[in-house]
Amino acid sequence: MKVLFIGGTGLISEAVSRLAVQRGIELYLFNRGERGEFVPEGAKVIQGDIRKGAEAREVLKGYEFDVVVDWIAFTPEQVQLDIDLFTGKTKQYIFISSASAYQKPQRHYLITEETPLVNPYWQYSRDKIACEELLLEAHRSNGFPVTIVRPSHTYGVTAIPAALTSWQHPWSLVERIRKGQPLVIYGDGTSLWTLTHNTDFAKGFVGLLGHAEAIGEAVHITSDEVLSWNQIYAAIGEAAGREPKVVHISTDFIAAHTPAGTADGLIGDQAVSSVFDNSKIKRLVPDYEATVPFAEGVKLSVAWFERHPKLCLMDQEWSKMLDNLIGKHGIDPKLLSYYV
Numbered sequence: 001m002k003v004l005f006i007g008g009t010g011l012i013s014e015a016v017s018r019l020a021v022q023r024g025i026e027l028y029l030f031n032r033g034e035r036g037e038f039v040p041e042g043a044k045v046i047q048g049d050i051r052k053g054a055e056a057r058e059v060l061k062g063y064e065f066d067v068v069v070d071w072i073a074f075t076p077e078q079v080q081l082d083i084d085l086f087t088g089k090t091k092q093y094i095f096i097s098s099a100s101a102y103q104k105p106q107r108h109y110l111i112t113e114e115t116p117l118v119n120p121y122w123q124y125s126r127d128k129i130a131c132e133e134l135l136l137e138a139h140r141s142n143g144f145p146v147t148i149v150r151p152s153h154t155y156g157v158t159a160i161p162a163a164l165t166s167w168q169h170p171w172s173l174v175e176r177i178r179k180g181q182p183l184v185i186y187g188d189g190t191s192l193w194t195l196t197h198n199t200d201f202a203k204g205f206v207g208l209l210g211h212a213e214a215i216g217e218a219v220h221i222t223s224d225e226v227l228s229w230n231q232i233y234a235a236i237g238e239a240a241g242r243e244p245k246v247v248h249i250s251t252d253f254i255a256a257h258t259p260a261g262t263a264d265g266l267i268g269d270q271a272v273s274s275v276f277d278n279s280k281i282k283r284l285v286p287d288y289e290a291t292v293p294f295a296e297g298v299k300l301s302v303a304w305f306e307r308h309p310k311l312c313l314m315d316q317e318w319s320k321m322l323d324n325l326i327g328k329h330g331i332d333p334k335l336l337s338y339y340v
């Protein structure tokens with residue numbers, strides 16, 4: 001197969017790119033060339049910016065692909081550009097949506113692809129829902145060959161996933177743990193969450209490339225391992241080499257005492273227990289199995305950061321925000337390092 005990834009070097013997609021090349025796929029990456037260290041050997045890079053429509057059309061005008069995957073489309077306007085660019089030029093277009101689009105609050109604890117898409121709490125999720133609706137209408141009206149994939153919380157070695165964290169500097173979590181500074185877990189930490197390693201996600205995703213039965217379908221790809229947030233933070237602490245000190249704070253309090261937008265993803269996604277039925281991806285890709293437990297995956301992440309000391313940075317603003325939040329919750333800042 002001849003496959004185009006728009007992006008292809010990000011947190012989720014870099015693992016998929018590696019596996020696609022290993023499986024013998026002729027892979028092209030269309031991106032701005034800013035993350036060359038994550039381009040697998042054997043992939044061909046087409047440099048450009050998909051957000052510049054006229055430029056992208058000119059660069060790609062001589063190409064046709066069996067499959068096109070856009071890893072970085074987030075709004076209906078961006079998706080419409082893809083429809084215009086690739087109609088008649090690909091046999092399958094895969095849109096990366098999000099499991100956060102599923103109904104909040106849920107009516108049933110187990111999420112399937114038939115769970116309604118309703119998220120009044122997070123604009124990111126509503127934009128993904130609008131993208132899905134646009135693509136499915138193009139499929140119904142004009143036969144646009146769309147497949148929708150909904151990742152949940154997927155991570156790789158460049159991430160240390162958590163609920164209230166610094167996305168810019170993930171190492172900040174480990175830094176606070178090793179310094180004995182507390183972290184914040186929302187609620188009582190017993191709600192359930194699903195974390196999927198990108199190498200596991202890749203196995204399911206690559207199996208969908210060129211899969212005729214996936215056209216017109218939506219499917220999520222997650223691990224079957226389900227953990228509480230208390231278990232997740234304990235695993236991060238084990239990987240960091242020190243038991244973490246945590247403060248449990250209600251989601252409402254966090255939202256009221258952090259900058260606007262900080263808690264949107266918490267309220268609109270992570271504060272809701274998420275357990276996924278993966279029957280559909282296993283039916284479409286019978287050999288799909290997630291094999292990396294979080295306790296092992298996060299150790300790989302910590303080890304990767306330690307091999308890249310220049311990236312072991314502390315997000316001071318985020319750390320100060322945590323200290324302020326804990327202080328407002330009634331903990332004396334002078335006793336933070338002793339709080340258990």
